[in-house]
Amino acid sequence: MKKINIRFKVNGRQADLNIAPNKRLLDVLRDDLGLTGTKEGCDIGECGACTVVLNGRAVHSCLILAAQANGAEIITVEGLTQNGELHPLQKNFLEHGAVQCGFCIPGMLLSSYALLKENPHPREDDIKEAIAGNLCRCTGYKQIIQAVEAAANENNE
Amino acid sequence: MADSKIIKSKYFFEEDFTEELAEVSANKYADWNKKELKVVGKPVSRVDGYDKVSGSAVFTFDVILPNMAHAKTLRCPHPHAKIKRINTKKAEKIPGVLGILTYENAPKISWYGKSFLFDPHLRYEGDEVAFVAAENERIAEQALKLIEVDYEILPFVTDAAEAMKKDAPKLYDDGNIRGGKPSVYERGDIDKGFEEASAVAEQTYKTQVEIHNPTEPHCSVVNWDGDYLTIWDSTQGVFSVRDRVADVLKLPASRVRVIKKYMGGAFGAKLEAGKYTVMAALLARKIGRPVRIALDRREMNLSVGNRPDSVQKLKGGATKDGRLTALYQYSYGAAGAHPAGAGCSWALRTMYLCPNVKTEEYTVYINAGRARPFRAPGHVQGFFALEALIDELAEKIGMDPLEFRIKNHTDRDQVFDAPYTSKLLLDAYRVAAEAIGWKNRPQPAGSDAGPLKRGIGMSSQIWWGGGGPPAYATLKLNRDGSVRIIAGSQDIGTGTYTILAQVASEVLEIPMEKVEVLLGDTAVAPYCGSSGGSTTAPSVSPAVRDAAEQMKAKLLSGAAAHLNVSESQLVYRNGVIHTKGKNKKSMTIREIARKMGERVLVTTGKREANPDGYAINSFGVQFAEVEVDTETGKVSVKKIVAAYDIGRVLNPKTLENQIHGGIIQGLGFALFEERIIDRNTGKVLTTNLHDYKLPTVKDTPQIDIRIVSKGDSKISNTGVKGVGEPAMIPTPAAIGNAVYNAIGKRIKSLPITPDKVLTALQS
Structure with a gap:
């Protein structure tokens, strides 16, 4: 499978990725970016454990292909803490x-x-x-x- | 000081008694006076809270090792089959596939008594056929699709009643009834008892199969370092996993280390080593790489446990003045395809005073996933039936159901003929009845005008939950005056880290921040039992107090030596030791620790023996207020009042969490949750969280908690009884009785879904 280039902002930082196009946003966050705070519980958008904020909206990262997030701004649980201060x-x-x-x-x-x-x-x-x-x-x-x-x-x- | 001895310890754990030798503390400490406590009993925030809200908590699911391979399991698509031929050649050729295990190349490891780790005889949909490790999960999944299996399809049975029939398809050569006969309990003479009764109620109640569905999937990450195996496991029992894995892999237990730091729930489904853990260990050794295996939600709903269903035929007799004369239970439940407990008669045997009791219980094999203990195994099912029967009997003799229960209260355990260490159930009844407004419930049942009909119902509760030895905790004093507790218990989300730190902080009079707790690591921690049976707090907290009190004694001894005074001249206060009288001299813990040079002070605390001649149980009651929409059949639970005798409360915040969680799970069991099998195909229809209905925030009732106990000093130096399971036990029964009170019709099978309500209303 030919890999594709995508870029988005996660927790304020730019991420440039070269990934397989069938990867879910959840996989990229957890496996490629090491942001394991985002969890996987059901794989079909029913449990909400993988919820992240994408362009201001709460979404299931298990139901979104990473490529769909190209150009987006994403916030994960790791991004809620600012300068060591809890949100x-x-x-x-x-x-x-x-x-x-x-x-x-x-x-x-x-x-x-x-x-x-x-x-x-x-x-x-x-x-x-x-x-x-x-x-x-x-x-x-x-x-x-x-x-x-x-x-x-x-x-x- | 530091006296100890070895005893034979016996206490109830989940489904049965455990018995083992235990070294116990013989140290006696003064009872804690609630008013004088500074940390214990206070609503301290979780010490692991920061990790969990910041996203930095590493669950087993999040463990990543260098060069880690990922595994997936091929599971049988049929309810009953034999493998005629299996071919993995095509799957092996996929780039990125690292290894495949099947019954043909895996060692023959005995599992479930009569079966094997890989068994070509597949007894349920979800039984393990092959195990693949690959560079990533996606490749492993592709490989599963290319494994060719030729199945011989066998006749199946997925219903316990059908499986008990003589001509039913057999799962085992010796038949589908576990042990070939029922488990029978008897006291007194029920025939005589029913003769004495002026009213008799007889009824059949049914409960469904419930799936644990913890949020974190079952998961292991395994790594070999030479012939030393480390397992990160999402488990309730690190020692239980270590021993099982060491046994089957024929390794000394000292070469297996099991670690569990944070876990996303379990509820009984993670009490033993999973097949997947052993399979991962076998493949990891073969391919020379760490292996991660995480089950998906479908696998969790098929293969790793459930609360068995039950069909309970109950008969009860009472005199006109409300005395129970006889109770009888005939019941059966499905263990699934492998040995497991499906009994549910303890409720009827122990809850109420009754001289004549008989129970006959069958545990039946069917072609479905195996049952496992699930939060108060047997009791949740048993109480739903018993409490409905009690209400029916009360109605027959024209007595208030609460008064009927009070009339049949007992201060003695009738199975073991022993007094309870404490039983404050009557207090619990009183405060909870007042809080719910018991007197204002609709009378007679169903008399509320509707169409939204309100009703109130109740259920009593008994559980074991006193725990016992062996449980050990090591306490280390660091040079900076902080301490570390090390114990082989585990925090499964309940707050064990926090309550143990509170105990040490209380005894040593040091801030919580100076206490660190390390749990769930077999390589460094002394033994504690698995976290189940509501035994963790009552077993482990006294060991920590013992360790901390011993440390305090050492500190006094150290200060006396350094200050050149006798210990009797010293006072310990707020982590500082000083001399009495004028010209006070003092030393802090830190100063004593630093004077010790490189010697780190260490103590090991032990859980003391349970008192001889007593039964240890927790008690409680829940009252439920429901609203039944008689047009749609929908039941809404408006309010639950829960009152408990659970000994000492170590932390009201974590207690509240436990009780809320138990009630919501009970509500789910009462109204929504059910594993459904298609009888025509033998396949499970509810394998995801869309079809298997868990309660959401919108189903949450108002919850009012009342604790009537202060601490049971007969049990242990902390006086704690466990609350995890008691929280759930009475909820479905109370809701069931409330629905009856609302509509005047009894729904005798769970879950109470709208179709059942509408059918009942029209009958």
């Missing part, structure tokens, strides 16, 4: 006990991040809608909702 979402997830095993958390964070960018004053139902595609098998969801609410309040102060 308010990360900080509140930690403080509100929104984490157990943690495998779903990167996806949860990025779905929430995209929500707050679009809607800085989300109601509880908006938060539920935003993370309804992110499955958590151990925490339960209440603490996650509280963490997103708290982060929104902090952002708005």
Whole structure:
């Protein structure tokens, strides 16, 4: 299979890649760029563990070919932390006990991040809608909702 | 000090009693007074939280080794078949394929008792046919498609009732019933008991197969260094994996190291070494490269465990004044294609006071994936049936269901005829009933006007969860005054890292930041059991307290020597040791450590023995409030009140996580989750997370938690009972009873889907 050249920005840094055209964005992030914070849980866009933000929208990186992301701006969980400071979402997830095993958390964070960018004053139902595609098998969801609410309040102060 | 002895230790783990020799601590420590505790019992944030929210946590799934190869498994597409011929030549020729294992070239390793690692007799859809390692997963997948297998298709059976019939297709030569007969328990005389009853209820209840579906796939990365094997594994039991792999590969256990740092859930599905781990180790040795194997979601839904289904025929008798006189259970459940437990009678045997009890349980082989322990194995199924029967009996004798349960409360375990170390269930009933508004539930059942009908139901809960020895923890004092706990337990997401650090921080009176916890590494950590059965906190936290208290004693001894005073003149406070009275002299932990030169102070704590002559169990109750849409049949759970006696709470934050998680899983089991097999083809229809329905954030009810216990000092120096499983046990039963209360019709099989509700409403 002939490889193709693509370039996109991940967490503010330019990535120039020469990859097989059938690679998913998830594979490129994890295998080529070593960004293993993005997880794979189901392979068909049902669990949300692979969620990243692409041009401002939360997307399943397991359902997108890397080539489709050519020229895009991508944010992964590794890009939420700025200068060693946790993003308010990360900080509140930690403080509100929104984490157990943690495998779903990167996806949860990025779905929430995209929500707050679009809607800085989300109601509880908006938060539920935003993370309804992110499955958590151990925490339960209440603490996650509280963490997103708290982060929104902090952002708005 | 530091007394210890070796005893024969026996306690309940998941499905049965474990018994082994254990070195136990004989040290006695003062009971912790909740009011005086500074760290234990406080809502401390997870010590691993930063790693997990920053994305830097490395799960087994994320382990990357130089030159690592990737593996995939060819699985049988038929429910029952034999391999007549297998040809891997075409697959081997694909560039990038590094090695292929089948039953023809792999060592014959015994597995599941009567089967093998690679068995040409394939007993379920998903059984392992071949294992391929390649440069990447994509190439391995291509290779799977080019392996030619000639199958002899055999007749199959995928339903336990069918499999029990004489002419059913056989999975094993000696038949489909495990052990050839039921497992029977009996006390008293049930015939006499039913004669004494003034009301009898008899009913059949069914529960479905549930799949664990943890978020992180089952995964191993294996690497050989000469004849030393290192395995990074997504597992609940590093020692269990080490021992099994060493056994089957005929290696000394000292040459196998199993590491697990972070894991994305398990719920019982990762308690043993996977076939895939051993296959990866075999191929890695052959090709001379590390191998990674990660199962995909389809494989997880076919091959690595499930909660077995159950058909439970229950009969109960009670007197007019609400005394249970007899309980009988006849039940069967499907183990799948290989030996596994499918029993569910402990609920009926132990929950309520009843002199005459009999249970008969069949575990049946069918052509489907093997069952594994799943969060409170047997109890979740058993309670759904028992608690429905109890409600039906209460209604027959015209008694409030809660009052009926209170009337049949017992302070003694009736199977082992022993008192409980503690049982505060009556308190739990009281606070939870008040919180849910039990008195205001619709009476009679179904009387709410609708079309959205509200209902309230309840379920009691008992579980083991006292843990026990052996469990060991090493504590090392570093030269800077910080400490490291090293224990062979594992944090499966529940917060073990955090609670163990809290215990050491409490005893040594040093900040949490000065305590580091290393778990899940067989090469460096002393033995602890697998993380299951709600035993981790109750088994390991006392070992850590023992280690920390011993360290404190050493520090006092060190300070006395350096300060030239007797220990009795010294006081330990906030990590500083000083003399009493005027002209105080003092030393910090750090100063003592530095005076020791290169000698690092080390202690090993041991879990003490459980008290003789007692039963150790946790207790609780959940009340569920539901709303049933009588037009669509949809059930919404509005609120759950959960009240528990689980001994001491080490951390209310991680406790809340556990209880929420258990309730949501219970809700999923009650309303949505079900493995469905097409009876005509024997194939599983629910192999992805679209068809297999997990609860989402939108299904989450309001949850109100009440803890009625403070600490059970009879059990251990931390007084903890486990909560992981208790959190889930009563939820489906409480929801089932609430649905009955709402609509006045009983749904006797789980999950309670809209079609069942509508059918019941029209009956």
